[in-house]
Amino acid sequence: MIHDVLQPKGWAPPRGYANGIAARGRQVYVAGQVAWDAQGRFTSDSFIEQVRQCLLNIVAVLGQAGAGPEHLVRLTWYVTSRDEYLAALPELGRVYRDVLGRNYPAMAAVQVLALMEARAKVEIEATAVIPDPSEQS
DSSP states (O other): OOSEEEOOTTOOOOSSSBSEEEOOSEEEEEEEEOSBOTTSOBOOOOHHHHHHHHHHHHHHHHHHTTOOGGGEEEEEEEESOHHHHHHTHHHHHHHHHHHHOSOOOEEEEEEOSOOSSTTOSEEEEEEEEEOOGGGOO
16 A cells, blocks of 8 residues: 555544545645646637646646656545536546546545636645655555
């Protein structure tokens, strides 16, 4: 296992995230990613498609560090509409698994008034930890 999931005894298991993660190794911090493509353009105003692009951007940045979704330990989501986020949860779960697999780091989701990019409906920050080679199994 790359990291330890922290699940306090007696707590109901969370759905789609972890309450906490313990990890040791090289830390990778990914800046907040919006739904830009590689040329810095938005291609959709759909909330779900913007989430997909944000997650793909995170995976691309992780790849530059030799990391992948399995190394994620934290995601922080900033959304401009709590209602749109909640209404999209079933589809959101599918998109998440399509891009990141079944890797569920510690997460927080926060509704914000606006994001710096006017077209952005979501921005996601990520933290990953790549284990030291001597600790990988």
